[in-house]
Amino acid sequence: MSTPFYVSPQQAMADRAEYARKGIARGRSLVVLQYADGIVFVGENPSRALHKFSEIYDRIGFAAAGKYNEYENLRIGGVRYADLRGYTYDRDDVTARGLANVYAQTLGTIFSSAGEKPYEVELVVAEVGTTAAGDQIYRLPHDGSIVDEHGSVAVGGNAEQISGFLDQRHRDGMTLSEALKLAVQALSSQANGAEKTIPAERLEVAVLDRTRPQQRKFKRIRGRQLSRLLEADVPAAAQADAVSNDEAPEDAEE
Amino acid sequence: MEPNTRGTGRLPAAFLTPGSSSFMDFLGAHAPEMLPGNRKLPEGIVEAPHGTTIVAATFPGGVVLAGDRRATMGNMIAQRDIEKVFPADEYSAVGIAGTAGLAVEMVKLFQLELEHFEKVEGTTLSLEGKANRLSTMIRSNLGMAMQGLAVVPLFAGYDEGKEKGRIFSYDVTGGRSEEHGYAATGSGSIFARGSMKKLYRPDLTEEQATTLVVQALYDAADDDSATGGPDLYRNIYPIVTVITDEGFRRLTEDESQDLARRVTDRRLQEPDGPRAALL
Numbered sequence: 076m077s078t079p080f081y082v083s084p085q086q087a088m089a090d091r092a093e094y095a096r097k098g099i100a101r102g103r104s105l106v107v108l109q110y111a112d113g114i115v116f117v118g119e120n121p122s123r124a125l126h127k128f129s130e131i132y133d134r135i136g137f138a139a140a141g142k143y144n145e146y147e148n149l150r151i152g153g154v155r156y157a158d159l160r161g162y163t164y165d166r167d168d169v170t171a172r173g174l175a176n177v178y179a180q181t182l183g184t185i186f187s188s189a190g191e192k193p194y195e196v197e198l199v200v201a202e203v204g205t206t207a208a209g210d211q212i213y214r215l216p217h218d219g220s221i222v223d224e225h226g227s228v229a230v231g232g233n234a235e236q237i238s239g240f241l242d243q244r245h246r247d248g249m250t251l252s253e254a255l256k257l258a259v260q261a262l263s264s265q266a267n268g269a270e271k272t273i274p275a276e277r278l279e280v281a282v283l284d285r286t287r288p289q290q291r292k293f294k295r296i297r298g299r300q301l302s303r304l305l306e307a308d309v310p311a312a313a314q315a316d317a318v319s320n321d322e323a324p325e326d327a328e329e
Numbered sequence: 330m331e332p333n334t335r336g337t338g339r340l341p342a343a344f345l346t347p348g349s350s351s352f353m354d355f356l357g358a359h360a361p362e363m364l365p366g367n368r369k370l371p372e373g374i375v376e377a378p379h380g381t382t383i384v385a386a387t388f389p390g391g392v393v394l395a396g397d398r399r400a401t402m403g404n405m406i407a408q409r410d411i412e413k414v415f416p417a418d419e420y421s422a423v424g425i426a427g428t429a430g431l432a433v434e435m436v437k438l439f440q441l442e443l444e445h446f447e448k449v450e451g452t453t454l455s456l457e458g459k460a461n462r463l464s465t466m467i468r469s470n471l472g473m474a475m476q477g478l479a480v481v482p483l484f485a486g487y488d489e490g491k492e493k494g495r496i497f498s499y500d501v502t503g504g505r506s507e508e509h510g511y512a513a514t515g516s517g518s519i520f521a522r523g524s525m526k527k528l529y530r531p532d533l534t535e536e537q538a539t540t541l542v543v544q545a546l547y548d549a550a551d552d553d554s555a556t557g558g559p560d561l562y563r564n565i566y567p568i569v570t571v572i573t574d575e576g577f578r579r580l581t582e583d584e585s586q587d588l589a590r591r592v593t594d595r596r597l598q599e600p601d602g603p604r605a606a607l608l
Contacts, residue, residue, distance in 0.1 A: 130448055152344035154448045158352055159360070162441055180338040181345075291444075 091186060091193045095217035098195025099141040104231030105199075106261055107138055107224075108245060109210050110254035113203045113284045113292065117258035120279035128281040130293035132157040132169045134203050136283045140231035141196035141217075149178060149198065166290070171202030175213035175221055183219025193217055197230040203283035203292050207247065229261070237261045252304045255280065259305065275302050352445035353438065353466070365434055366469030374477045378407035380432060382517035382549040382556040383414065383424030383483045385496045386529060387510060388538040391573035392494025394485040395542040396424045397517070397550060398565050399557025409560060414568045416577045418443045421459055421486030422570050426515030428478040435466055435480055442466075456488040460497040460505055468503030483514045487572045494572060511541075517549030517556035524548035527605040539569050539580065543592050544602055559589035 082090075105118030105127055116128040116138050128138045131153050139146035156177055157169045178198060186193045198215040214222040214230060227245040229237035240261045249257070259278065263270050280296040287294065296304065343359045353364065361367050378400040385394045396413040399406060407429075414424040415436045423439060425432035442462055447453050454462070463484055470480055484497040496508040511529045513521040524545040533541060543559075546567050550558030559566050566589040569580040580588070596602060 124451070126451065129451070148345050148347070149340075151347075151449055152340045154445065155344045155352075155355055156340060158441055158445050158448075159356070162352075162356075162438070163363070177338065177340055181340045184339045 092218060095193040095195050099197050099217060100232035102140045102231055104229055104233045104237055104262060105138055105140055106227065106229045106237060106241065106258045107199050107201055107212060108227045108254045108258055109207060109247070110249045110251050111207070112251065112286045113282055114201045114210055114212065115251060115254050115258065116281045117255060117262065118279050119262055119273050119277055121277050127279055130291065131174065132161065133166055133290050134283060134292050135169065135171050135174060136201050136281065136293050138199040139196055145194045146196040146198065149181070149196065153178065171200050171211045171213060175200045175215060178215050179219045179221045182215060182217060186218045199228060199230055201283060203285045205285060240264060251282065255304050275305055350446045350449040352442050365431065365438065370472050370476060376402060377478065378402045378429045379555070380411060380413045380426050380429045380515065381553065382513065382515040382521055382546060383426050384513045384521045384525065384542045384545045385424070385483050385485045385511065386525060386538050386541050387494040387496060388533040388535055391487055391535065391571060392485045392496060393538040393542050393569065393571050394422045394424050394483065395546060395567050395569040397546050397557045397567055399555065400429050401555045409557065409563065410565045412568055414570055415440070417459065418453065419576045420489065420572060421456065421484065422572055422577055423463065424483045425480060427480040431470065431473065431478055432480040435470070439463055439466060455490065456486045456495060459486065460484055464499065464503045464505045467499050467501065471502060474501040481514050483512060485572060487574060492574070513545065517553035520552045521545040521549040528603060535571060539571065539588060540592065542569060543567055543588050547592055547596065548602060559593055561593065
């Protein structure tokens, strides 16, 4: 019988972290920003059916970068968690903090269990408050840590650079249009310093809008409303270009 | 979420197992004791407050669903301002007659079922799908119905595919039937249905349809002691909801007060209400 090779715990963890980070880096980045009336999610996504952003509960939204089947699984788990909790207690007892904790425990357990492949995902859980001061944004990297973010956050492959870009330019109380344009600008700047154009058709945009009269504050922004908000930034030529673009499923970015 | 995240605090395997988009199915598999139908039944007949009359009528472009405000326990009025009509989702509503406690719980679960499906699938159920889902829930309550705790809802919604309002009525076994034009359920429904039968026309406007259902509720309250009429002294008026292609809307307090007052003012002159032509 052969003796198994010894791998130090530090090395094993570093390998797993690198594996997860590489997987996440293959996906496109996305950003989540606070604006005057809530929180906006912006990402490049050629698919209109496979979403990166979705509603978890009344005031809670979810965003994810990385491997689609893995974060979709976590998303549905989160919806089940939130719905069950709201049914057991009350709708007000479902909070982003609680959800983020459960996600962190889940990701952390998977990451540190030797038998399981670490998830190649990075999540954002955001909750819109009744005022901007009440907004909460949590970033959850692959290893199950939680980072409490303010103002703006980027996740995905190019996240560090985009975060830097946003940190310099984001300010409190931006209008939705301003925040959206800033987000698109951030996503368009590439690692090598070059700029690419992301046409409106390839953008996935959603908001948690505290001014919505409905109990459920999550709303997708598409079509005419999106073009209107982007107007100044998207020249007509770029829009015409985008029409001919094929819709590729989100999985294809793996 | 005590029963589910004991231990490490991570999501239990059941939460991450791919499966049905139904919240009830998930609950049935993961926490079956929380489903109303799985509860152990008490022996004998249970006395509990009952809600009474719910009426609905379609008009071109939508549907109106309304309910009175009285809950009774035997011959006693248990509550004067109970709410028995609820939005099920953006384009549908449910009104409940029967045991109030169970009915309200059923509505809560039904709302959650529709919302859960919508969030998981990214699209809403068809109106038929929603109506069938409600059927399943009533069927699971049959045991309690046999002990006097029946829930008999009326479901109304705007069908976006067919572009019209539709009404579904149920019996205690979960039997579902689509009603055309108008429908009523609950103890005062016989009188309400008679009233609507004479006043209903397929070409009503939205305002006429809301007036029609208030007239029908007035007639139900007039002859059925378990149905409450507009309470002018306490300012308690029927709940009237309208569902069109713009979604669900509940008439504001002022609107339903205005509507109820117009009907009651006319009844001062004509206690039996508007009359249909003889031929």
